[in-house]
Amino acid sequence: MNSTFKRDDVELLSKKPLYKGFFKMEEYRFKHRLFAGGWSDVVTREVFERGNAVVVLPYDPVMDQVVLIEQIRIPVLENAKTPWLLELVAGMIDNGQTSMDVAHRELLEETGLTAKSVTQVNQYFSSPGGTSERFDFYWANVTAADADGVHGLADEHEDIRVHVVSREQAYQMVVDGQIDNASTVIGLLWLQLNYQNIVKQ
Secondary structure, eight states: OOOSOOGGGEEEEEEEEEEESSSEEEEEEEEEBOTTSSBOOOEEEEEEEOOOEEEEEEEETTTTEEEEEEEEOGGGTTTSSOSEEEEOEEEEOOTTOOHHHHHHHHHHHHHOOOOSEEEEEEEEESOTTTBOOEEEEEEEEOOGGGOOSEESOGGGTOOEEEEEEEHHHHHHHHHTTSOOOHHHHHHHHHHHHHHHHHHTO
16 A cells, blocks of 8 residues: 655755764754645654665575674664674665675675675665665575674674574574564565575576
């Protein structure tokens, strides 16, 4: 079901930078059409502008195994049992790069793997109530036996450990709440629903 409202049903009054560092914060002032008719009052929202990103699910359909990475995520320090999270491969899309280029680059940088093929699955917004970030989600056909060791770029302070687990084990970690970051949960649930179709390819 698509919304009856479109981009023209928002009147953007101003967009003001509040902070610019590694990420940006901007203040939006706008009005929008209401479901009951008419227009809203002026609404002010701060938006976390972190750019768009790619997330890659490295999967070996022959061995039915998933490659996960583990790294520290300091924003979750106060709300998680540990700030070292199990995740899928991910990275920001820089200016001048295609989403597919970033998928291949990040897979190599974070796992040391080169994919046999990379297939786009879909796109989604990570947290649209507060950030503009959109993920392009891919699955990569890899040889899981080649995944090992510690990876990442030293100049970006990355310290990334690779793990290889069965698809069933990865799914169970989602069910048990051991994996609780959105992009990884989404990717592993998608895999659980679609792995039989992947194996048949």
